[in-house]
Amino acid sequence: MGIIFEVAMNILVSKKIKELKPDWSLPKSSSIFVNILRISVPAALEIFLIGLIGMADTMMVGKLGDAAIAAVALTQQPVFITLAACIGLNAGVIAIISRKRGQNDREGANSYLRQAIILGIIISLVMTFLSIVLARPFLLLAGAENDTIDNSVLYFRIVSSVLILNYVRLIITSALRACGNTKTTLATNLTANLLNVFLNFCLINGNLGFPALGIKGAAIATISGNFVAFAISIFAIYHKKGFLSIKLSDNWKLDKESCSQIYRISSNAFIEQLGMRVGFFISAKIVNSLGTEAVAINAIIQSIMSLSFNITDGFSIGASGLVGKSLGEKKEELAFAYGRMSQIISFFLGGIMFTLVIIFRQELAALFSKEQSTIEAASNLLLFSAVIIFPQSLQWVTTGILRGAGDTRYTARSSLISVMVIRPILSYTICYILGFGLIGSWIGMLIDQMIRFTLNNIRFVNLKWIKIKI
Numbered sequence: 001m002g003i004i005f006e007v008a009m010n011i012l013v014s015k016k017i018k019e020l021k022p023d024w025s026l027p028k029s030s031s032i033f034v035n036i037l038r039i040s041v042p043a044a045l046e047i048f049l050i051g052l053i054g055m056a057d058t059m060m061v062g063k064l065g066d067a068a069i070a071a072v073a074l075t076q077q078p079v080f081i082t083l084a085a086c087i088g089l090n091a092g093v094i095a096i097i098s099r100k101r102g103q104n105d106r107e108g109a110n111s112y113l114r115q116a117i118i119l120g121i122i123i124s125l126v127m128t129f130l131s132i133v134l135a136r137p138f139l140l141l142a143g144a145e146n147d148t149i150d151n152s153v154l155y156f157r158i159v160s161s162v163l164i165l166n167y168v169r170l171i172i173t174s175a176l177r178a179c180g181n182t183k184t185t186l187a188t189n190l191t192a193n194l195l196n197v198f199l200n201f202c203l204i205n206g207n208l209g210f211p212a213l214g215i216k217g218a219a220i221a222t223i224s225g226n227f228v229a230f231a232i233s234i235f236a237i238y239h240k241k242g243f244l245s246i247k248l249s250d251n252w253k254l255d256k257e258s259c260s261q262i263y264r265i266s267s268n269a270f271i272e273q274l275g276m277r278v279g280f281f282i283s284a285k286i287v288n289s290l291g292t293e294a295v296a297i298n299a300i301i302q303s304i305m306s307l308s309f310n311i312t313d314g315f316s317i318g319a320s321g322l323v324g325k326s327l328g329e330k331k332e333e334l335a336f337a338y339g340r341m342s343q344i345i346s347f348f349l350g351g352i353m354f355t356l357v358i359i360f361r362q363e364l365a366a367l368f369s370k371e372q373s374t375i376e377a378a379s380n381l382l383l384f385s386a387v388i389i390f391p392q393s394l395q396w397v398t399t400g401i402l403r404g405a406g407d408t409r410y411t412a413r414s415s416l417i418s419v420m421v422i423r424p425i426l427s428y429t430i431c432y433i434l435g436f437g438l439i440g441s442w443i444g445m446l447i448d449q450m451i452r453f454t455l456n457n458i459r460f461v462n463l464k465w466i467k468i469k470i
Contacts, residue, residue: 027334032341036318040342043180046189046316060200061218069368070292073299074144075159075216079286081277082131082160086155086167088270089116090174092262093170095406097178097244099322106243106260113175113237114246115258117168123347124167131160143288143295151215154425165230172233178321179243182314190233197226222451237364260271265406272412280421283427287441293374294438300368301377301385304361308353308386316400319331323404332466339401339460343394350393357386377438385442388449395453398460407465414455423448429439 061072092117100109129199131138169414202210203217213220237244265371287298319342356362365378377417404409430440459465 004150009124029302029341032117032334036315036322036338038184038320039180039346040180040318041315042186042313043177043317044311045311046186047313047317047323048216049186049190049193060153060197060204061215062203062263064214065264067147067292068151069299070153070295071148071215072138073147073295073302074142074152074284074288075156075301077281078131078138078142078156079159081274081281082127083166084273085127085270085279085306086120086170087273088268089120089123089167089262089267090170090265091403092266092318092409093171093174094114094178094320095265095408096323097175097263098324098404099328099406101179101243101321102325109175109179110244110246110250111255111399112220112258112262113244114172114250114252115255116171116175116251116262117246118254118261119262120167120171121164123285127388128163131163132157133245135160141285146291148295150309155215155219155240156341157223158216159226162223162226162230165226167415169226169233172237175244176233176236177317178324180321180325181242181244182317184236185233188229188236191232192229195228197222205448223299226263248380248389251462265408268412269403272415275412275416275420279421279423282420282424283441283444286424286431288428289439296369297378297381298438298441301381302366303368304357304378304382305385305388306320308357308389309396310393311349312396313344315342315349316397318342318396319401320404323401324406325453327405327466332463335405335466336463339398342397346393346397347390353393354386354389356449357382357388357389361386381439381442384439385445388446391446391449391453395449395456398453398456398465401460402456402465404466406468407459410459410465411456414452414459418451418455422451 060334061068093113096112100106100112135153139156140148142152144152175187176182176185199219199221202208203213203221206212211217237246264347266402288295319339322338322342323335326332326338333456361382362375362379365375365382368376368378399411399415402408426447427441427444430436430443431438432440434440436443
């Protein structure tokens with residue numbers, strides 16, 4: 001395996017390195033490989049375990065019936081829309097703080113972290129108010145029907161009540177990842193999500209003496225986990241002697257110059273996220289209009305597929321941090337090498353996950369539902385949807401590379417074109433006009449992922465991202 005990576009790096013990196021600095025040679029591929037694993041594996045493990053726990057969450061809700069799993073699934077995209085601004089802020093945090101880490105500018109990094117937290121608190125309070133007040137019309141627009149609307153609104157309002165905790169926690173964990181501290185974020189989110197699963201077991205069906213609260217219990221378990229994750233993330237940086245450290249006695253006033261720099265990078269990522277979530281929202285509404293059974297089948301497939309995507313997400317996080325740090329150290333060639341090696345690794349991991357999903361698709365689908373027709377339909381559709389793992393893996397890592405370099409304007413454009421325009425049009429056309437039903441949504445997703453990878457890889461190869469100043 002090591003020889004394969006060495007050959008791939010020589011073929012795919014050497015020529016570009018000579019273009020950048022003809023007199024400069026890279027460290028051994030094994031060194032680059034080990035550094036990526038050191039940062040990315042804890043992040044990948046963290047997100048994979050979170051996905052696994054989230055899958056267990058869906059399984060527990062699924063035992064209440066197709067209407068229950070559909071009710072929770074309907075809230076997925078609206079929840080992500082409420083977090084779009086936070087994800088945008090996180091892109092700016094990663095790009096700026098990873099550069100500061102490369103420059104060994106501890107004071108600057110902590111200053112930007114405080115500014116991001118303040119902005120996150122302000123935005124989260126606004127989003128919390130809007131989410132609670134507009135929950136019902138929002139979810140009706142998403143495609144909720146009579147058998148799902150009440151439970152969807154209940155779940156959405158409860159989980160939206162702690163958005164401020166989510167915003168602060170996600171900003172802090174992004175900053176830690178930007179510094180390469182993925183082990184702390186692994187411990188933070190793993191602890192919180194294990195609590196979430198335990199409380200799901202207790203509260204959904206009423207075990208260990210707890211009341212059976214159904215959907216409400218699942219929502220309470222989710223916000224309890226969020227609170228614990230928030231508390232641990234604060235503890236991880238408060239009064240610590242590490243690179244990142246904040247305390248209440250620090251200067252917490254908004255700084256115009258710092259906010260401007262965060263805005264310059266984060267606004268593009270926010271527009272990208274908002275556009276993506278609107279596109280996903282439209283695509284989800286197309287599926288939701290197919291009926292409760294189709295929504296339940298789609299939720300099962302998404303839960304299974306998300307495990308494959310979660311591993312790649314960890315390597316995308318690692319690539320962002322390593323690329324940003326290398327650019328901060330003025331080592332553009334190393335940034336390119338980290339990016340290319342991350343792409344190669346993600347392709348191999350995608351192949352492993354594709355094989356596992358295909359082999360165990362029937363068993364995986366059976367974990368979510370008692371309805372044999374639902375299990376069979378989900379199992380059959382996984383034969384096609386698993387193909388998406390390959391372009392998704394490559395696309396997401398490549399996007400992470402560009403974001404780590406601060407090239408958020410380009411990723412925003414490519415995402416808006418593909419996710420907000422091309423994917424919904426294709427999904428609707430194939431689902432309804434051509435009559436393919438649910439599989440049409442996944443065909444649209446496959447084409448979307450291929451387009452985004454192509455556009456972002458062109459940008460990665462032409463090296464314009466290394467010239468971006470932060």
